[in-house]
Amino acid sequence: MSIRERLSGNEAVAYAMRQINPDVFAAFPITPSTEIPQYFAQYVANGQVDTEYVTVESEHSSMSTCIGAEATGCRAVTATSSCGLAFMYELLYVAASSRLPVTLACVNRALTGPININNDHSDSMGARDTGWIQLYAENNQEAYDNYLQAMRIAETPDVRLPIMVCQDGFITSHAVENILIEEDEAVKAFVGEYHPEHALLGRETPLAVGPYDISPYYMEHKVQQAEAMKNAKRAVLDVAADFEKTFGRKYGFFEEYCMEDAEVALVLIGSTAGTAKACIDQLRAAGRKVGLIKIRVFRPFPGEELAQALSHVKAVAVMDKSEGFSACGGPLYAETCAACYDLPERPVLVNIVYGLGGRDVATEDIARVYDHLFLLTRNGGQGPKYIHMGQRSSEAEVL
Amino acid sequence: MAYNHKKELSKPERFVGGHRLCAGCGAGLVCRGMLRALDEGDKAVVCNATSCLEVSSFLYPYTAWEDSYIHSAFENAAATCGGVEAAYNVLKRRGKLDDTYKFLAIGGDGGTYDIGFQSLSGAMERGHDMVYFCYDNEAYMNTGIQRSSSTPRFATATTTPVGSVSAGKKQNKKDLTEIMAAHHIPYVAQTTFLGNFKDFHEKAHRAIYTEGAAFVNVMSPCPRGWQYSPELLPEICKMAVETCVWPLYEVIDGKWHLSYMPRKKLPVTEFMKLQGRFKHCFKPGNEWTLEAAQQYVDEKWEQLLEHCGQRA
Numbered sequence: 001m002s003i004r005e006r007l008s009g010n011e012a013v014a015y016a017m018r019q020i021n022p023d024v025f026a027a028f029p030i031t032p033s034t035e036i037p038q039y040f041a042q043y044v045a046n047g048q049v050d051t052e053y054v055t056v057e058s059e060h061s062s063m064s065t066c067i068g069a070e071a072t073g074c075r076a077v078t079a080t081s082s083c084g085l086a087f088m089y090e091l092l093y094v095a096a097s098s099r100l101p102v103t104l105a106c107v108n109r110a111l112t113g114p115i116n117i118n119n120d121h122s123d124s125m126g127a128r129d130t131g132w133i134q135l136y137a138e139n140n141q142e143a144y145d146n147y148l149q150a151m152r153i154a155e156t157p158d159v160r161l162p163i164m165v166c167q168d169g170f171i172t173s174h175a176v177e178n179i180l181i182e183e184d185e186a187v188k189a190f191v192g193e194y195h196p197e198h199a200l201l202g203r204e205t206p207l208a209v210g211p212y213d214i215s216p217y218y219m220e221h222k223v224q225q226a227e228a229m230k231n232a233k234r235a236v237l238d239v240a241a242d243f244e245k246t247f248g249r250k251y252g253f254f255e256e257y258c259m260e261d262a263e264v265a266l267v268l269i270g271s272t273a274g275t276a277k278a279c280i281d282q283l284r285a286a287g288r289k290v291g292l293i294k295i296r297v298f299r300p301f302p303g304e305e306l307a308q309a310l311s312h313v314k315a316v317a318v319m320d321k322s323e324g325f326s327a328c329g330g331p332l333y334a335e336t337c338a339a340c341y342d343l344p345e346r347p348v349l350v351n352i353v354y355g356l357g358g359r360d361v362a363t364e365d366i367a368r369v370y371d372h373l374f375l376l377t378r379n380g381g382q383g384p385k386y387i388h389m390g391q392r393s394s395e396a397e398v399l
Numbered sequence: 400m401a402y403n404h405k406k407e408l409s410k411p412e413r414f415v416g417g418h419r420l421c422a423g424c425g426a427g428l429v430c431r432g433m434l435r436a437l438d439e440g441d442k443a444v445v446c447n448a449t450s451c452l453e454v455s456s457f458l459y460p461y462t463a464w465e466d467s468y469i470h471s472a473f474e475n476a477a478a479t480c481g482g483v484e485a486a487y488n489v490l491k492r493r494g495k496l497d498d499t500y501k502f503l504a505i506g507g508d509g510g511t512y513d514i515g516f517q518s519l520s521g522a523m524e525r526g527h528d529m530v531y532f533c534y535d536n537e538a539y540m541n542t543g544i545q546r547s548s549s550t551p552r553f554a555t556a557t558t559t560p561v562g563s564v565s566a567g568k569k570q571n572k573k574d575l576t577e578i579m580a581a582h583h584i585p586y587v588a589q590t591t592f593l594g595n596f597k598d599f600h601e602k603a604h605r606a607i608y609t610e611g612a613a614f615v616n617v618m619s620p621c622p623r624g625w626q627y628s629p630e631l632l633p634e635i636c637k638m639a640v641e642t643c644v645w646p647l648y649e650v651i652d653g654k655w656h657l658s659y660m661p662r663k664k665l666p667v668t669e670f671m672k673l674q675g676r677f678k679h680c681f682k683p684g685n686e687w688t689l690e691a692a693q694q695y696v697d698e699k700w701e702q703l704l705e706h707c708g709q710r711a
Contacts (some may be wrong), residue, residue: 023489024482052485057521061478064518068446070484075491076482092470180570200444200465200467201487202496210470310698 002089002180002247009172012144012179013079013105014039019187021049022103022150023074023194027085028055031117033170036079040075040214048055059084063091070100071209073199077102081169082109087125089130096131098209098226101154102162105134105147106228106319109169109259109272110357115205118358119169121269122322130226131386133163133232134299138255138273140177142296143167146297147250148182149239153190156235159228169269170358182247190246212327233300242395253302255294257283257308262291263347264373265310265347267336269295270359272354279366290370295332310340313374315348315381321355328388329353348381352399354389368399404595405649407435408531411465413443418463419455425619426452426507428592429534431613433464433503436603439521442466444487447481448510449473450665451541452534474514477531486526501530501607506658509539512575523582523612530606530613533575536621539647544624548573551629551644552695553688554676556624561679566688571695579614580650586613587650590658591636598647598658605649618645628674638670643700664700667693 007015015023027037052069059080066076080088095102097139106124110116122128124134133154136144146165149352154163167173213221233253233351236378240251255273258280259265266276273294283290293309295302300317302394318337320330331336333351340346352369355361369389373383376383389399420427424629430445437443439441453470456463471479480502484556491495502626504522506515511533517532538544538556545558551572555561559568576589586609588602599617606613620627620635627635639645642665647658668689671677680688704710 023493024485026482050489052489054480054481054485054525056478057517060475061481061518061521064471064475064478065482068469068484069486070482071469072444072486072490074486090472155666171423201485201500202498203489204444206465207463208457208464208465208468210456211462212454212470213459217459236462283416289682321566339653353468 001181004103004180006176007181008174008176009140009143009167010034010035010107010174011179012140013147013167014043015181016147016187017077018049022051022077022189024052024065024069024076026054026055026056026065026076028059028062028080029376030081030084030194032173033079033081033084033105036105036107051062058364059087060091063088063095066096066102067091067098070102071098071199072201075103075194077105078312079105079107082123082331083112084109084150085127085314089127090125092130092132092162094210097221099160100162100230101151101160103150103154104162104164106166107169107173108162108166111213116357119171120356120358124164124166125322125324127164128299128331129159131229132299133161133296135163135165135227136269136296136298137165137172138271138294140172140175143172144179145243145251145302145351146182148190149243149251150186152239153193153232153235154230155194155206158231159195159235161228161232165300168395171271175368182320185244190243193227196224197355223310229300230316233302236297251296253297253305254309255296257292257294259291259293259309259324261289262313263289264311264315264370264377265291266366266369267293267295267306267310267332269298269321269332269395271276272319272321275361275363276366279363279370282363283318283367283370286372298332299377301335302341303335308342310347311343311345315346315376317350317352317369317373319352319354319369323353323356348376349385351386352389353387359390402597404601407600410435410439413437413465414456414462415465419458421629423622423627423632424451425536425617425621425632426534429532429617430456430620431503432596432599433505433532433594433603436607437501441501442501444469444483446476446483446502446504448476448515449507450507450510451543451648452505452507454541456531457629465626473510474586475518476504476506476510476515478609479521480529480531481522483524484529493571501526504529504531506533508533508535508537508547509541512549512573520582522598523579523614525637526584526612528611531617533616534619535616536619536623536624537572538621539622540624542575550679553680553692555679558688564677566592566685574699576614576616579616583653583668584612584614585609585652589616589646589648591639591645591647592633593636595672600650614693624676627673631673635670635673638665638673640663642667642670642696644670644696646700646703648703652688655708657703657709659706660709667696
């Protein structure tokens with residue numbers, strides 16, 4: 001039986017961790033993810049888990065600890081945000097290329113500088129090419145549910161890649177919502193035990209991890225890694241199907257909201273989807289055909305599926321909550337454009353960079369984006385493609 | 400039990416031939432020696448920082464290591480080792496593992512004194528049951544002999560070359576062994592390769608079988624960086640000890656013990672003259688470098704004697 005409980009996003013993730021009782025937790029605080037190791041410390045102190053709780057001196061060491069523990073044959077977890085994730089950068093690659101399915105709760109926060117503690121996606125978007133699977137949540141329920149599914153996806157034998165379970169700093173991490181949580185035994189049964197084929201300890205033969213790899217082998221290893229990420233697509237769907245069967249909540253690569261007959265649509269990630277849905281409900285009531293695609297899985301990127309879902313739409317605004325400094329749009333925009341390129345008839349695509357450093361986005365802002373999209377359907381897609389929303393200093397303000 | 404060199408050397412090798420380390424390199428001696436110090440039947444996991452040792456001993460698809468081994472990055476051998484040890488503890492606690500394992504981190508001075516210093520300090524402070532071995536060859540040898548904080552004053556390195564206004568490295572060597580002692584961990588030692596390896600072996604064994612965090616700093620000359628002929632390795636180590644450039648000592652539960660008192664402390668030039676990296680110090684006009692080097696060694700030696708209660 002599911003239980004209704006009021007939990008913040010951080011508490012929901014920590015609660016899921018308690019239920020799973022991972023082998024090793026490497027803990028280092030950074031706003032806004034700090035509460036996760038704090039809640040967990042109390043579980044350790046109360047004897048509610050028997051996890052080895054390692055209070056390291058930096059995020060660099062928390063990821064290093066996870067790498068060592070995971071190679072040993074254990075489930076290793078950590079949580080971080082922003083600069084903490086950036087500090088792990090080199091080790092993110094080590095975890096992925098060593099095929100160690102570490103689970104990282106990423107509470108998204110803007111990257112410094114100037115230093116800013118509020119939400120955007122620049123931290124995990126910066127890590128998008130490190131070889132990690134990335135799941136994103138709209139709300140506390142999804143943060144909890146994604147966490148319950150994460151290890152099974154990551155540990156799938158033909159995947160074996162680390163996984164980032166992302167949620168929006170403060171917006172979901174600190175906001176308390178009424179969510180459904182599952183019983184401990186049901187969670188344990190769903191997540192299961194971890195028995196990797198190879199490990200540093202407790203196997204007949206010793207194991208060597210992390211070689212110096214020269215040109216005749218390196219590329220084969222990279223291709224295996226790339227194949228693993230492709231395999232992760234199927235694992236995401238398989239685990240989601242079992243999750244739905246077990247707990248009744250449905251997940252996929254992305255959520256489509258009012259897309260069947262949509263003329264214009266948004267593609268975005270995270271909590272802004274809630275705001276967009278409220279706006280869509282208002283506009284639909286007024287007879288306007290607007291829709292939304294909320295990306296849940298950014299790595300592996302569901303390019304074909306997304307293109308298919310957008311194929312009947314006239315104009316699309318891809319909303320990036322991070323600035324990639326590519327001079328031609330944010331990372332979600334680049335991926336979406338690439339995905340749509342092979343469509344026989346492509347929608348007009350524009351990029352809206354928004355909400356950086358926690359700048360608020362309201363339903364009125366979303367409504368203006370839809371107005372702009374309708375304008376593009378009438379003028380043949382004329383105008384700027386790469387727009388920053390709500391710029392007080394912008395002279396040529398589009399939105 | 401008294402050290403028996405013949406018996407120790409008759410143990411099966413756990414760091415085997417075929418690796419690509421240079422002739423006359425100290426790193427291989429550290430590896431063979433530290434693994435020999437394990438009691439037979441005890442398994443180990445070796446956690447190696449990126450280094451000459453790593454790229455020479457685990458070149459895919461070959462490994463020179465008979466025990467489990469993990470290399471992660473340059474700056475995190477200690478934290479990685481802490482993760483392995485934490486995993487061992489939980490597996491033991493949950494009854495998933497019977498065997499006894501020991502956890503040995505190893506890095507060069509670059510990975511230990513410098514870029515891996517934070518990771519080392521953190522792991523030692525947390526008290527993981529592990530030993531960190533530093534094979535200290537006093538420069539970044541893997542990238543081509545750049546200075547480290549362990550490089551002694553006046554040594555040439557490719558980032559501290561000798562020139563018309565330079566007499567080599569400007570700063571004295573960081574005293575990492577003393578810094579580790581200041582962590583108040585149960586065991587800290589300084590050693591090198593002498594005679595029948597008794598000093599090294601006994602310290603490695605004590606470190607491995609002391610519960611909690613331990614640190615062993617091993618002076619490990621590098622023929623390329625120090626510019627000596629490979630067969631001179633034992634002589635250089637001997638002179639490092641006899642001149643008190645590298646004194647042998649232990650700090651056991653906070654108590655300092657001098658392991659060896661030279662009968663007659665030799666001048667530092669006896670150590671320096673064996674190595675090309677100090678060649679310029681012996682040129683006319685550079686006498687001051689030899690005087691400064693001697694003065695520094697004398698001061699450090701006096702301080703050590705005081706720590707060890709060897710002064711009246």
